[in-house]
Amino acid sequence: xxxxxxxxxxxxxxxxxxxxxxxxxxxxxxxxxxxxxxxxxxxxxxxxxxxxxxxxxxxxxxxxxxxxxxxxxxxxxxxxxxxxxxxxxxxxxxxxxxxxxxxxxxxxxxxxxxxxxxxxxxxxxxxxxxxxxxxxxxxxxxxxxxxxxxxxxxxxxxxxxxxxxxxxxxxxxxxxxxxxxxxxxxxxxxxxxxxxxxxxxxxxxxxxxxxxxxxxxxxxxxxxxxxxxxxxxxxxxxxxxxxxxxxxxxxxxxxxxxxxxxxxxxxxxxxxxxxxxxxxxxxxxxxxxxxxxxxxxxxxxxxxxxxxxxxxxxxxxxxxxxxxxxxxxxxxxxxxxxxxxxxxxxxxxxxxxxxxxxxxxxxxxxxxxxxxxxxxxxxxxxxxxxxxxxxxxxxxxxx
Amino acid sequence: xxxxxxxxxxxxxxxxxxxxxxxxxxxxxxxxxxxxxxxxxxxxxxxxxxxxxxxxxxxxxxxxxxxxxxxxxxxxxxxxxxxxxxxxxxxxxxxxxxxxxxxxxxxxxxxxxxxxxxxxxxxxxxxxxxxxxxxxxxxxxxxxxxxxxxxxxxxxxxxxxxxxxxxxxxxxxxxxxxxxxxxxxxxxxxxxxxxxxxxxxxxxxxxxxxxxxxxxxxxxxxxxxxxxxxxxxxxxxxxxxxxxxxxxxxxxxxxxxxxxxxxxxxxxxxxxxxxxxxxxxxxxxxxxxxxxxxxxxxxxxxxxxxxxxxxxxxxxxxxxxxxxxxxxxxxxxxxxxxxxxxxxxxxxxxxxxxxxxxxxxxxxxxxxxx
Numbered sequence: 001x002x003x004x005x006x007x008x009x010x011x012x013x014x015x016x017x018x019x020x021x022x023x024x025x026x027x028x029x030x031x032x033x034x035x036x037x038x039x040x041x042x043x044x045x046x047x048x049x050x051x052x053x054x055x056x057x058x059x060x061x062x063x064x065x066x067x068x069x070x071x072x073x074x075x076x077x078x079x080x081x082x083x084x085x086x087x088x089x090x091x092x093x094x095x096x097x098x099x100x101x102x103x104x105x106x107x108x109x110x111x112x113x114x115x116x117x118x119x120x121x122x123x124x125x126x127x128x129x130x131x132x133x134x135x136x137x138x139x140x141x142x143x144x145x146x147x148x149x150x151x152x153x154x155x156x157x158x159x160x161x162x163x164x165x166x167x168x169x170x171x172x173x174x175x176x177x178x179x180x181x182x183x184x185x186x187x188x189x190x191x192x193x194x195x196x197x198x199x200x201x202x203x204x205x206x207x208x209x210x211x212x213x214x215x216x217x218x219x220x221x222x223x224x225x226x227x228x229x230x231x232x233x234x235x236x237x238x239x240x241x242x243x244x245x246x247x248x249x250x251x252x253x254x255x256x257x258x259x260x261x262x263x264x265x266x267x268x269x270x271x272x273x274x275x276x277x278x279x280x281x282x283x284x285x286x287x288x289x290x291x292x293x294x295x296x297x298x299x300x301x302x303x304x305x306x307x308x309x310x311x312x313x314x315x316x317x318x319x320x321x322x323x324x325x326x327x328x329x330x331x332x333x334x335x336x337x338x339x340x341x342x343x344x345x346x347x348x349x350x351x352x353x354x355x356x357x358x359x360x361x362x363x364x365x366x367x368x369x370x371x372x373x374x375x376x377x378x379x380x381x382x383x384x385x386x387x388x389x390x391x392x393x394x395x396x397x398x399x
Numbered sequence: 400x401x402x403x404x405x406x407x408x409x410x411x412x413x414x415x416x417x418x419x420x421x422x423x424x425x426x427x428x429x430x431x432x433x434x435x436x437x438x439x440x441x442x443x444x445x446x447x448x449x450x451x452x453x454x455x456x457x458x459x460x461x462x463x464x465x466x467x468x469x470x471x472x473x474x475x476x477x478x479x480x481x482x483x484x485x486x487x488x489x490x491x492x493x494x495x496x497x498x499x500x501x502x503x504x505x506x507x508x509x510x511x512x513x514x515x516x517x518x519x520x521x522x523x524x525x526x527x528x529x530x531x532x533x534x535x536x537x538x539x540x541x542x543x544x545x546x547x548x549x550x551x552x553x554x555x556x557x558x559x560x561x562x563x564x565x566x567x568x569x570x571x572x573x574x575x576x577x578x579x580x581x582x583x584x585x586x587x588x589x590x591x592x593x594x595x596x597x598x599x600x601x602x603x604x605x606x607x608x609x610x611x612x613x614x615x616x617x618x619x620x621x622x623x624x625x626x627x628x629x630x631x632x633x634x635x636x637x638x639x640x641x642x643x644x645x646x647x648x649x650x651x652x653x654x655x656x657x658x659x660x661x662x663x664x665x666x667x668x669x670x671x672x673x674x675x676x677x678x679x680x681x682x683x684x685x686x687x688x689x690x691x692x693x694x695x696x697x698x699x700x701x702x703x704x705x706x707x708x709x710x711x712x713x714x715x716x717x718x719x720x721x722x723x724x725x726x727x728x729x730x731x732x733x734x735x736x737x738x739x740x741x742x743x744x745x746x747x748x749x750x751x752x753x754x755x756x757x758x759x760x761x762x763x764x765x766x767x768x769x
Contacts, residue, residue: 057507166410166750240501241573244751324567326574327501329751330410 012199013119014127026122031112034131038111042272046073049272049319056323077265085261090160099158100259100266103151106144107273113137113198114280117290117303128199129290129304137198138186141281142179145236148274149175152238152245155267156255167254170330171245175236177337182232184345188225188352189217189285202289218286224348226286228341233278235337238271239318241325242333279314283307400764403741403753410749415742419735423768430728434694435461435535438728442715443529445730446766448491451484452708453730454533456715459614459704461535464697464719467666471658473537474616479550479653480523480532481615481706482646486557487516488709488761489639493564496758500577505567512560515553522546536670537663547654554650561643569640578632582744582756585630592743593736596711597642598760601635603628608707615706620652632759639761642709669695694723703731710734710761734766 014023047062047070054061062069087093117129134140149172156168190196193204207215218226235242245254256267283289287310290303328336347369355362400421406414426445430438442453455477462469469477490513497505517527523546524530524539532539542550568574584594589602599606607624609617625641627634663670671690672683697719705714711733720726737760744756 053504057504058511059507243501323504325502326497326568326571326577327751328573329577329749331749332576 012128012130012133014125022123022125026125026127030127030131034112035108038108038273038276041276042269043073043077044070045272045276045315046076048315049322052316052319053323056320080262080265083261085263086258088160088258091258092158092160095154095158096258097263099151099155100263100270101151102154103148104266104270104273106148106151107270107277110141110144110148110277111273111280113140114277114284115199115202115289116280116307117301130199133197133199136196138190138196138201141198142183142186145274146175146179148270151267151270152255155259159255159258161258164255164257167245167257171238171255173330174238174242174245174333174337177334178232178235178242178341181228181337181341181345182236184342184349185225185229185232186285188221188345188349191349191352191356192217192220198284198289202284202291205288205291214288214291216286216288216291221286221352222348224344226282228345228348229282229285232337232341233282234318234321235333237274237278237318239275240322241327243322244327244330244333275315275318276311279311279318280307282314283310401738401757401762401767403757405750405753407750410751412745412748412750412753415745415753417738417741419738419764419767421768422764424765426769427728427730431725434723435697435725436690436694438725439531439534440529442730443531444765445769446708446710446713446732446734446763447528448763448766449484449488449708449710449713450529450531451480451533452488452706452713453715454531455481455615456704456706456708456713457717457728458533458535459706460702460715460717461697463702463704464700464717465535465666465669465695467536467664467669469537469615469664470661471616472541472660473662473664475653475657476523476538476542476662477533477615478617478620479542479650479657480520480530480538482649482653483516483519483550485646485709486643487513489643490516492639492709492758492761496755496761497568499754499758500574502568502571502574505564508560508564508567512557515549519546519549519553522549536666537661541662542657547657550650550654554647554654557647558644561640561647565640568636575633577751577755578636578759579629580631580633581748581752582632582635582759583630584740584744588740588743589630592740594711594740595733595736596707596709597625597635597638598711598737598740600624600626601638602630608705608712612705614704617649619656620649622649632755635759639709696721696723705731708733710763710766711737730769732766732769734760734762734764735769738762738767 014026050072051061051068062072065071065075087096112131113134115128115130115133119126119128121127152171152175153168156164156166156171159165189201193201195201195204201217205214205216205220209215209219213219238245256264259267290307351362351365351369354365402418402421404414404416404418405412424444426441430441433441439454439457442457443450445453490509494506494509494513497503497509520530520532521527523542524532526532530539584592584598584602586602586604589599589604594602595606603626605624605626608614609622610624622645623641625638625645627637667683667686671687672680676683677687699719699721701716701718703714703716705712707713712731713733714731716727716729716731717725718727741753741756741760744759745753748756
């Protein structure tokens with residue numbers, strides 16, 4: 001809780017001396033660079049995912065376009081560009097055309113608040129390696145990721161077809177429910193940092209915990225907010241095992257069934273971009289961002305390398321999950337979200353808040369929580385044995 | 400190729416009507432227009448994932464008509480190839496039902512093992528899938544030393560593969576959520592709907608043709624029929640996994656006790672004489688000529704023979720009118736009958752459950768439509 005007040009809430013030092021032409025140029029340059037690097041990393045990520053998953057499945061994977069098939073994504077994108085852009089007759093034309101952009105633009109925007117490195121000096125202007133550092137960074141992230149739901153929802157809604165509709169209903173329900181758990185786990189980070197700015201969150205994680213451990217939020221907050229964020233984040237991304245929005249065995253392609261050509265490509269792009277952003281945000285919130293474990297001062301290249309390395313670990317784990325796990329059922333997904341993750345993150349937030357006030361408060365909240373859980377479990381047990389006696393028989397018998 | 404017309408209430412299933420016929424190939428009719436020994440090749444293509452079982456039940460039915468019994472070595476080879484085929488059929492089931500539930504890697508892991516079985520098929524018969532290996536009167540060819548060697552290696556390595564599949568699925572909480580209590584089929588329903596194979600044994604009925612009505616010397620091998628009582632998708636998963644282990648046990652015993660001797664019945668009316676006899680024996684030449692121009696003609700009558708395939712009771716009914724072509728060939732396909740329990744299992748469940756249920760029925764559409 002070392003609130004380094006001087007550093008906090010200052011924002012990007014670029015703007016400290018007012019805004020002139022040079023500053024404007026740097027901002028534009030950073031925006032273009034972010035866009036370009038994000039696009040390039042999506043290309044690499046798609047290749048990375050296909051390569052890793054084919055290794056896990058005893059396959060070769062893409063190996064024709066370029067060395068190790070690294071250009072496969074470009075070839076696919078080029079093919080998508082040249083395809084006919086179909087518009088279903090029963091589609092709501094305007095919304096159908098709009099939806100992919102609603103999906104892809106927030107994916108771009110969300111990345112802008114992620115600190116990818118420390119500070120650099122460009123032509124006497126000291127600036128952060130991060131596109132934007134608004135004082136409400138985390139709120140901005142949550143807001144933007146909620147807008148992405150509209151893209152998916154409207155895509156399914158406007159297609160005028162049953163599978164996309166089911167897919168979009170699932171998507172909106174899923175994203176809305178997991179948004180709550182996601183927000184609560186982020187709240188824990190905000191609570192301990194005392195700021196919504198992502199840069200402050202990163203700076204607050206400098207230094208060491210108990211002498212040798214890095215002072216990262218994943219350790220400071222006791223793992224649970226991180227685990228919840230990881231699960232809820234995966235659900236937000238609609239990635240396996242939460243990919244029932246586009247479960248091809250059930251819903252053909254889900255919300256983008258009717259899309260073709262580059263509009264389909266945009267959804268695809270948004271999905272992978274979101275995966276990268278979510279990994280980057282995870283690194284920012286819980287793993288010190290560009291902070292290396294034994295680096296005190298964040299030198300600019302070292303920071304980027306650490307940041308990339310940590311992000312790739314998360315990207316790999318997303319691929320790993322996809323290769324390993326079966327998919328949840330819709331209602332089981334809801335159960336997990338509402339009955340497990342949200343109460344757990346709420347309870348943990350309560351304990352953390354009490355701990356911040358004082359130790360005795362913290363332990364009494366823990367004790368109270370345990371008592372509450374025990375009583376609840378007992379009540380559930382009693383209730384269950386009562387209903388068992390009344391139950392008419394196994395489910396399915398009635399059919 | 401299976402079409403399901405589903406009435407849904409939100410995502411809850413209210414009515415399921417399977418529509419079949421999209422893979423109708425007229426195989427029974429084709430078999431009637433072929434001679435008895437030619438019809439073996441079409442049986443391969445009926446349930447195309449378990450061709451050996453089709454060959455086996457057809458051969459048993461024709462042998463019943465002809466009143467012959469094949470020598471012990473042929474029986475043992477039939478058992479070996481049948482059990483291999485059971486494993487390969489279950490591999491497709493495990494791979495695709497994993498895939499359907501989103502565990503995409505299962506397909507590749509399972510096809511890896513299945514490929515070894517196809518290699519074995521190729522080694523013994525020259526074909527990888529549609530082997531036509533089991534024929535009325537015996538089997539097509541004797542096992543080569545390489546076949547026995549490959550088989551030995553396969554038997555040694557396969558249990559580890561089963562462990563691998565189990566480590567990915569058996570205790571996986573998501574997999575259990577998706578299968579436990581899903582697609583419940585009670586013992587009575589299973590019996591009334593004519594279910595056979597793992598569908599029946601998953602509901603607690605101990606009925607395995609290899610045990611109940613042994614054929615081809617199955618009574619000589621020590622194995623257990625896999626039975627589970629829960630009646631849900633997970634129980635049927637357990638049944639099939641156990642069948643894989645039991646099949647490996649049978650293969651080991653059959654390989655170790657493989658008797659010497661002929662692989663075909665010594666009956667010149669049913670099978671052609673060896674090539675070298677043709678130069679010296681008038682009789683042999685006549686038999687050869689008759690068999691290859693006209694074929695053999697079983698006496699008037701009918702016969703039904705069934706084997707326990709990976710899907711259930713795989714039966715063939717053959718009616719002979721005394722000519723060289725069957726009057727009627729009817730295949731009792733397990734998939735067709737098992738498919739009718741779809742609605743019973745799916746009612747009240749969700750769309751995602753239907754996917755798990757289709758996987759658990761393991762219906763091969765070629766087997767359903769024939």
